[in-house]
Structures are given as structure tokens and as C-alpha cells.
Amino acid sequence: MNNIDIRKICLVGVVALLMLNSCVPTKTIRKANTVVPTRYDNQRIDSVNTVMMSWKDYFSDEKLIALIDSALVKNQELNIMSQQLNIAKNEIQAKKGEYLPFVNVYTGADVDKVGAYTRNGAVEKNLNVYENEAFPEPLANYTLGLSASWELDIWKKLRNGKKAAVLDYLGTVEGKNFMITNLVSEIANTYYELIALDNQLLMIEQNLKIQIKAQKMVHLQKEYARVTQLAVRRFDAEVLKNQSNIYEVRQKIVEAENKINFLLGRYPQHVQRDSDNFIEKVIDPVAAGIPSQLLANRTDIRQAELELAMLKLNTKIAKANFYPSIGLKAGVGLEVFKPKYLLNVPESLLYSLGGDIAGPLINRRAIKADYFSANNRQLQAVFDYEKTILNAFIEVTNELSNIENLRRNYDLKAKQVAALTESIDLSMRLFRSARAEYTEVLLTQREALDSKIEIIETKKEQLLANVKVYKALGGGWK
Structure with a gap:
């Protein structure tokens, strides 16, 4: 067989392979819809955005800042994620070497x-x-x-594999940033819950002192037959109830402290915190900016975008498997x-x-299945990207509404507490002069305590809402 015959055979083989691969299936995937409303509900259009502040500037409590700083170094989940980042970086080098x-x-x-x-x-x-x-x-x-x-690599299968590895690495970076955002948010939330519990405990103890005074007065009046044994026992029961509540709150404090200790990667110990003047804490207003800024500021949105880009490349890689390799x-x-x-x-x-x-000849059905699966995963990523954007917008909208409603709620609660606190003294004076029943004193004290606990809860919810909106806007990872 001479050289001319060999060249003819090779040419026929190449033509046959190209004819086989001319029937490669194609499937068009729609683009993700990234259009968002121009503004949030009941918010004016303003590009000023609180999320541009670093978390150290956003949180003014030095003890909270120290806790977050420690967690960013010692949190085990974050350190695990850092190693995942190194693995993704190594994968880039491996893919680069393949071509x-x-x-x-x-x-x-x-x-x-x-x-x-x-x-x-x-x-x-x-x-x-x-x-x-x-x-x-x-x-x-x-x-x-x-x-x-x-x-x-004439079909760019290997080069696209390297690009996909780069996008996977960048997505892992955004995943780590999203984890940092969640960690900062979780520590701040738990910290505010902890100081709220401190204030609840203090409020119960202060109210208990008032109730014990009323209990002694009822016992004294019982001796003079001015009240019955029923009044004595009801006051005794109310005192016992609040004494037991103290232990419930103390247990919640222990659990909140240990949740923070776990996030900081350390064994149970006392958590340094500033619980003074909790009710008087000033809550700064939040500038939400415009919704389109979420696409750049939310790390989970950027991660979903990078994952979509990576899966587009994986689809191209799956399609390249139909073509012959040289x-x-x-x-x-x-x-x-x-x-x-x-x-x-x-x-x-x-x-x-x-x-x-x-080139593939017999096993094309399996290659088609891989290609269609790659398309399906790409379409899944489109829906996930759109869902992440929608979820981000709704989260911000909910928290902005929550902040406004909590502000109005707190103003009314403050007036309620002032009225009930004043009524405690009035009920005691009226009871001493036999112008009020013991039940009025009992109910007034109970309602006053409940209102004080509720205003502490409302203040806590206000602080948590500010943390949540900061997180929803994409803050906390810078």
C-alpha cells in the first residue's frame, strides 16, 4: 500500500467522522430574567445604601465587634470553607494542565x-x-x-473545563463571603437576644421586689381581717410564679451564651456584653438604596450567577464530546x-x-444523555438565579416594612409601660385605703410586668430587624 492510498484512507476517515458529528443535537436555553423593580415599596429612589458600610462601622457596640472579630478567625465552619476554597484553586491548576x-x-x-x-x-x-x-x-x-x-483542543473542551474551574473557584469565594455574612448576622442576633434576656431578668427581679412588698402588705391586712385567705394565697402564687420565671430566663441566658461560644469555636464561658441602657439604645435609620444594587452586593446572587456561567461552559463541554478528539x-x-x-x-x-x-460511533446515546442533562442543569441554574434575586428583593421589602411597624409598635408600647408603671403605685395606695380590691393590685402588677417584658422584646426585634435588613441588602462580608 503506497502513501497515496494511506492518505485516501485517512481522508475518508476524517470525512466519515465529520459526517457523524454533523448531527449533533442543539438546545437553546433562555436567558435569566434579572429585571427588578426600580424601588422598594413605600421607599423613595435613592442610591445611598447602608450596605456600603463595613460591619465594624454598622455595629457600634465594641463588645459585639470583638466577638465578631474572634469568630472570623476561629469559627470552624468558616475554616472548613477556606479549605474548600484552596481545593477549588487547586482544581484550576489541574484543569490548566490538561490542555x-x-x-x-x-x-x-x-x-x-x-x-x-x-x-x-x-x-x-x-x-x-x-x-x-x-x-x-x-x-x-x-x-x-x-x-x-x-x-x-480544537473544540475548546479542555479550555472550557479550565474556565469552568475558575468560575467554580469564584463561586466558592462568594459562598465563603455569604457564610461570613450569615456568621456576622447570627452573632449579632444572638448578642442582642442575650442582652434582651439580661434586661428581662433584671425587670423580673425588680418587679418581684414590688410584688414581695405587696405580698407582705396583704399578709398584714389578713391579720386585721381586711382581706381573706384567698387574697393571700393569690399573692403568694404570683410571687412564686415570677421566682420560677427567673430560672427559666437564666437557662435561656446560658444557652444564648453557649451559642455565641460555639460560633467563636470555644468552650462555654462568660460572654462579655453591654446590657446597660438597653431600652434607650438608639437605632439608626437604614438607607436601602435601589433594588438593582442587590445584584452587586448580595453574595448569594453573585454565587448563583457564577454557577450559571459555569454550567453554561459545562454544556459546551458536553457538546464537544460529540466531536472527534485529535x-x-x-x-x-x-x-x-x-x-x-x-x-x-x-x-x-x-x-x-x-x-x-x-470519535464516538456506537455510544452516542450516552453522550446525548449527558448533553441533555447538562442543559437541564443549566436551566435549573437559570431558575435558581431568578429565585435568588426574587428572594433577596422580598427579604429587603419585608424587613423595611418590619422596621417601620416596629417603630410605631415601640412608641405605643412605651406609652403603655408608662401608664401601667404609674398605675402600680396608684393601685397600692388605693388598696391601703380600702378603695381598691386586691385583684386590681394583682392584675395591675401582672400587666405592668408583661408590658415591660413586651417592650424589651420589641426593642430586641427592632435591633434584630436592623441586622436582618443589613444582611438582606448584602452587608456583613466586607
Whole structure:
């Protein structure tokens, strides 16, 4: 077979492969809808955005800042995520190496003894190879050389794999930033819950002192037959109830402290905090900016966007599997049967050069399934991206509404507390002068305590709402 015949066969093979791959399926995936409203409900359009503040500037409590600083260094989940980031970075290097030539150095030695009454044995027996020296028996073989192989990435399958690895790494970075946002938010939320519990405990203890005074007065009036045993027992029960509530609140304080300790990666210990003047804490207004800023500020949105871009590349990679792969192989080295001849060039020199084209023929159904699955995953990512944007917008809208309603709620609660606090003293004076029933005193004290607990809860909810809106806007990771 001459060279012309070989070229014809190769040409026919290439044409056949190209014809097979001309029937590659295609599927168009719609683009993600990233259009958001121009403003939030009942908010004026203003590009000023609180999220531009770092969390150290957003939170004014120095003890809270110290806790967050410690958590960003010692939190185990965050450190696990950092290692995941390193793994993704290593994957980029691995993918980058796949589309570069592979070059290997090799050396070897072996011994071969063939039978004398065989073709190879007869040849070796009657042939002098060098300076009238016959083949040694057994025959040794020594090799030293380089080999190279390279897959020509004409369909960009390998390069797209590297780009997908880069996008995966960037998505992991955004995932870590989102974890930081959640960690900062969770520590701030728990911290405010903890100081609210401190104030609830203080309020119960203060109210208990008032109730004990009223209890002693009722016992004294019982001695003078001004009230019945029923009044005494009801006051006793109310005092016991609030004494038991103290232990419930103390348990909640322990659990809140240990939640913070866990987030800081440390064993249970006292959490430094500033619980004074809780009710008087000033809550700064929040500037929400415009909704389109969420696309740049929310790390979960950016992560979803990067994941979509990565899956688009994976779809291209799956499509490239329909096309033939072209590879080149080459080698150069030295091969002798005695080491002393190793440097006798060109007699000891060997080299090779070749190429191959391979394409799918029988197993196309499996490749089609992989391609369609890649398209489906890409469409899933489109929906996930849109869902993440929608969820972000709704979260911000809910928290902005919550902040406004809590502000109005707090103003009314403050008036309620003032009225009921004043009524405690009035009910006691009226009771002493027999102008009020003991039940009025009892109910007034109970309602006053409940209103004080409620205003502490409302203040806590106000602080938590400010944390949540900061998180919803995309703050906390910078």
C-alpha cells in the first residue's frame, strides 16, 4: 500500500467522522430574567445604601465587634470553607494542565531470552551487530528517553473545563463571603437576644421586689381581717410564679451564651456584653438604596450567577464530546543492548511521531444523555438565579416594612409601660385605703410586668430587624 492510498484512507476517515458529528443535537436555553423593580415599596429612589458600610462601622457596640472579630478567625465552619476554597484553586491548576502537552522521562532495563529454533533466535544467532560481536544471550535491553502526548483542543473542551474551574473557584469565594455574612448576622442576633434576656431578668427581679412588698402588705391586712385567705394565697402564687420565671430566663441566658461560644469555636464561658441602657439604645435609620444594587452586593446572587456561567461552559463541554478528539504522540531516546553503546549516536537513537483521530460511533446515546442533562442543569441554574434575586428583593421589602411597624409598635408600647408603671403605685395606695380590691393590685402588677417584658422584646426585634435588613441588602462580608 503506497502513501497515496494511506492518505485516501485517512481522508475518508476524517470525512466519515465529520459526517457523524454533523448531527449533533442543539438546545437553546433562555436567558435569566434579572429585571427588578426600580424601588422598594413605600421607599423613595435613592442610591445611598447602608450596605456600603463595613460591619465594624454598622455595629457600634465594641463588645459585639470583638466577638465578631474572634469568630472570623476561629469559627470552624468558616475554616472548613477556606479549605474548600484552596481545593477549588487547586482544581484550576489541574484543569490548566490538561490542555498542555504531557512530557514524561523514562528509563528502563529488561532481559529477554528467545528460543534458538525460532525466527528471532535464528536471526540473533547468525547476526553480528557491532565489530564482529554477536548478540549476547540472554539479550538485555536498556532504554532512556522522553515521550510526549498532546490532545489538540480544537473544540475548546479542555479550555472550557479550565474556565469552568475558575468560575467554580469564584463561586466558592462568594459562598465563603455569604457564610461570613450569615456568621456576622447570627452573632449579632444572638448578642442582642442575650442582652434582651439580661434586661428581662433584671425587670423580673425588680418587679418581684414590688410584688414581695405587696405580698407582705396583704399578709398584714389578713391579720386585721381586711382581706381573706384567698387574697393571700393569690399573692403568694404570683410571687412564686415570677421566682420560677427567673430560672427559666437564666437557662435561656446560658444557652444564648453557649451559642455565641460555639460560633467563636470555644468552650462555654462568660460572654462579655453591654446590657446597660438597653431600652434607650438608639437605632439608626437604614438607607436601602435601589433594588438593582442587590445584584452587586448580595453574595448569594453573585454565587448563583457564577454557577450559571459555569454550567453554561459545562454544556459546551458536553457538546464537544460529540466531536472527534485529535491527539499527537512523539518520543525520542536511546536504546541499546549494552550500556557502553548508549552514547553511540545515531546507532542507539530511536524516535517516533504519530497522531490519531477518535470519535464516538456506537455510544452516542450516552453522550446525548449527558448533553441533555447538562442543559437541564443549566436551566435549573437559570431558575435558581431568578429565585435568588426574587428572594433577596422580598427579604429587603419585608424587613423595611418590619422596621417601620416596629417603630410605631415601640412608641405605643412605651406609652403603655408608662401608664401601667404609674398605675402600680396608684393601685397600692388605693388598696391601703380600702378603695381598691386586691385583684386590681394583682392584675395591675401582672400587666405592668408583661408590658415591660413586651417592650424589651420589641426593642430586641427592632435591633434584630436592623441586622436582618443589613444582611438582606448584602452587608456583613466586607
